[in-house]
Amino acid sequence: MERIQEKLAILAxxxxxxxxxxxxxxxxxxxxxxxxxxHPGMGICHSYTADGRCVSLLKIxxxxxxxxxxxxxxxxxxxxxxxxxxxxxxxxDLTINFYRRNYIEGLFLSSGIFKDPDYTMERxxxxxxKLRTEHNFNGYIHLKAIPGASDELMQEAGLYAxxxxxxxxxxxxxxxxxxAPEKNRPAMVKPIRFLQSEIIxxxxxxxxxxxxxxxxxxxxxxxxxxxxxGESDMEIMHLASRFYKQFQLKRVYYSGYVPISNDTRLPALxxxxxxxxxxxxxxxxWLLRFYGFEPHELLNxxxxxxxxxxDPKLSWALRNLNSFPVDINKADKMLIARVPGIGMESVxxxxxxxxxxxxxxxxxxxxxxxxxxARYFITCKAGALERRDLTSExxxxxxxxxxxxxxxxxxxxxxxxx
Amino acid sequence: xxxWLYDGSFDGFLSAVFDLYWQKxxxxxxxxxxxxxxxxxxxxxxxxxxxxxxxxxxxxxxKKLTEESLQQLFCCYLSELPGEEDHMVGFIRHVFAGxxxxxxxxxxxxxxxxxxxxxxxxxxxxxxxAFVRFQLTKDQIYYSLVSPDYNVLPLIAxxxxxxxxxxxxxxxxxxxxxxxxxxxxKVETIRLQFNxxxxxxYHTTGNVWAPEEELYQxxxxxxxxxxxxxxxxxxxxxxQHMPRRYWKYLTEMxxx
Ligand code: SF4
Numbered sequence: 102m103e104r105i106q107e108k109l110a111i112l113a114x115x116x117x118x119x120x121x122x123x124x125x126x127x128x129x130x131x132x133x134x135x136x137x138x139x140h141p142g143m144g145i146c147h148s149y150t151a152d153g154r155c156v157s158l159l160k161i162x163x164x165x166x167x168x169x170x171x172x173x174x175x176x177x178x179x180x181x182x183x184x185x186x187x188x189x190x191x192x193x194d195l196t197i198n199f200y201r202r203n204y205i206e207g208l209f210l211s212s213g214i215f216k217d218p219d220y221t222m223e224r225x226x227x228x229x230x231k232l233r234t235e236h237n238f239n240g241y242i243h244l245k246a247i248p249g250a251s252d253e254l255m256q257e258a259g260l261y262a263x264x265x266x267x268x269x270x271x272x273x274x275x276x277x278x279x280x281a282p283e284k285n286r287p288a289m290v291k292p293i294r295f296l297q298s299e300i301i302x303x304x305x306x307x308x309x310x311x312x313x314x315x316x317x318x319x320x321x322x323x324x325x326x327x328x329x330x331g332e333s334d335m336e337i338m339h340l341a342s343r344f345y346k347q348f349q350l351k352r353v354y355y356s357g358y359v360p361i362s363n364d365t366r367l368p369a370l371x372x373x374x375x376x377x378x379x380x381x382x383x384x385x386x387w388l389l390r391f392y393g394f395e396p397h398e399l400l401n402x403x404x405x406x407x408x409x410x411x412d413p414k415l416s417w418a419l420r421n422l423n424s425f426p427v428d429i430n431k432a433d434k435m436l437i438a439r440v441p442g443i444g445m446e447s448v449x450x451x452x453x454x455x456x457x458x459x460x461x462x463x464x465x466x467x468x469x470x471x472x473x474x475a476r477y478f479i480t481c482k483a484g485a486l487e488r489r490d491l492t493s494e495x496x497x498x499x500x501x502x503x504x505x506x507x508x509x510x511x512x513x514x515x516x517x518x519x
Numbered sequence: 520x521x522x523w524l525y526d527g528s529f530d531g532f533l534s535a536v537f538d539l540y541w542q543k544x545x546x547x548x549x550x551x552x553x554x555x556x557x558x559x560x561x562x563x564x565x566x567x568x569x570x571x572x573x574x575x576x577x578x579x580x581x582k583k584l585t586e587e588s589l590q591q592l593f594c595c596y597l598s599e600l601p602g603e604e605d606h607m608v609g610f611i612r613h614v615f616a617g618x619x620x621x622x623x624x625x626x627x628x629x630x631x632x633x634x635x636x637x638x639x640x641x642x643x644x645x646x647x648x649a650f651v652r653f654q655l656t657k658d659q660i661y662y663s664l665v666s667p668d669y670n671v672l673p674l675i676a677x678x679x680x681x682x683x684x685x686x687x688x689x690x691x692x693x694x695x696x697x698x699x700x701x702x703x704x705k706v707e708t709i710r711l712q713f714n715x716x717x718x719x720x721y722h723t724t725g726n727v728w729a730p731e732e733e734l735y736q737x738x739x740x741x742x743x744x745x746x747x748x749x750x751x752x753x754x755x756x757x758x759q760h761m762p763r764r765y766w767k768y769l770t771e772m773x774x775x
Contacts, residue, residue, distance in 0.1 A: 106738060106741055109738055109742055110744075110745050113741070113742050113745040113746055114745040117745065117746050117747070130681075131682065131684055134685055135684065135685060136682075136683070136684070136685055137683075138681045138682045145645070145648055145649045146649055146760070147650070148649075148761065148769065148771055148772075149756070149757045149760045149761045150748075150757065151753075151754055151757055152749075152752055152753050152756075152757070153751075153754070153756025153757045153759075153760065154746075154748070154751070155760065156743065156746060159742065160746065161742075198735045198738075199735070199738075199739060201653065201655075201683070201686060202652060202653045202661065202735065202739070202770075203651045203652060203663070204739050204770075359748055359750050359751070373750075374750050374751050376751065450625045450634075453623035453624075454624060454625035454626045456620075456623065457623070457626055457627075458626050460626060464625070464626050467625075467628075467631055468631070
């Protein structure tokens, strides 16, 4: 009893730096009066830790024993820490009992690499198989795919898991060489490519055959560590965008590096976690996936890093004042989506409402448009742009003046998507 | 000024709406009987619930509205906000008067209000789906107490039925004093009697919980503590997502 608590403490602690927590986008339905239901659509966050991050999955390592020595990782073999390993049954029991009490949406199981990749992967798969076949569990399962494991094991993992991920860890090859010399990019990309080809193969089969098994319905994701190896935001976002396109990844997670060692290759132990930078990367990622932006519009040689003062959409708009003003009552949907202060939900409302009549400032405000930002970039019924002749710099100063007073009131960085 | 009172049920409200049209009234306010405090010069009439009339209004609305819009209107009712009936009536009048696609007319104040309030109710529904914490009783029933801002139990029953199809469970609304109970087949509405010395919040009180219950609560609290990253501390963000009024129902916040 005490031992299981100690193991949980060690193996949850070691797993917490992995940013992925989403439990959305699956479609595993409970049809046989079994346990659990992994809905398509929104995931459920069941709790929030004191750092404000959500808890939606039981996120643990199977073991923190590892044969590798990646400098940024607490589980690295040269680190002098307590080691532990769960048995397959222990992970299954924890998952089922937490799920039944509505603590979690499912399991996110990762692992240090003990012995060799196949040995480790085989165990991860065994946990998932047991949950699905012995417990009729339909909750969410996310497994970490271990690079170097055999295709057969990857294939089987895909049958039981909703999502698999291989973490890219460092955005650049140079960073990888410096901090994880035993690893290399091609070995990480290989399983991503294999799983992607399996998804496509089974989709094709599904078109002709009725009984094709479910195969990781929530797709693949990956994570990159931000701020450990001196890379620019441009390098990060271009990498992300390439992986979204090439492998249809569902999510790329950005994890601000939390200093965990005195290694001189890394930021010093007391240095701050780059939270604001991480937040801006998520905002930029959001713009790529839902707002029709291309990476080079947001980041390029002239602007290799995201602006920390203002959000990426506003920053882009200020550099492209010639694209504005946009007429709310006429403009194309995706053009309105590019206006700072207007989110997709408002875009939808605007496009629907303007079929019934011209919209003015009041109605836009009612619909949730942030007029303090948007007003510099739009025209609507009640007339022209409020301040037609301002330069980007003037607009920027005015907006910063407003947000700084808010900032001072809040005493804390505002970490949200718009 | 005339006020019509109804029995507080959704059908009661719809039934009153039927009479608005039938009697061609425009100067009538509809209110719940139990909430109403009579004004000095107010003319008050109690309107009995007539199911057939309620059904006719609903059928009429169903012809003009999508499933989603109907649900939104129902959500306004579940908000239990005082005087919400006025918005609902305004919305219904706009729907019956308008042509195709009136629910997209967000320039209209009733349409926008219904969409926005429904969203709030929906957010509370979503929070309940997240913040229910079951404790296992000795007779193998997973039991949970909640006290949502809006009356959302009718909205969450299906979610929990699909999710926990193989376990008995109860979700009890402390504030509204009723709960929903799943008996492995159907979800029923129930009322519970608590005796005086029994504290329904705490797992060690009384002799009601399964022997393993305490262990799993302890493990969950351990997990919750370890998942936190000290270098990223941000209690304001935590509070924003998980307002304090929910804490007493959350295992991990109660004992910590
Ligand atoms: S292989 Fe994974 S677990 Fe092992 S040290 Fe590297 S990052 Fe950590």
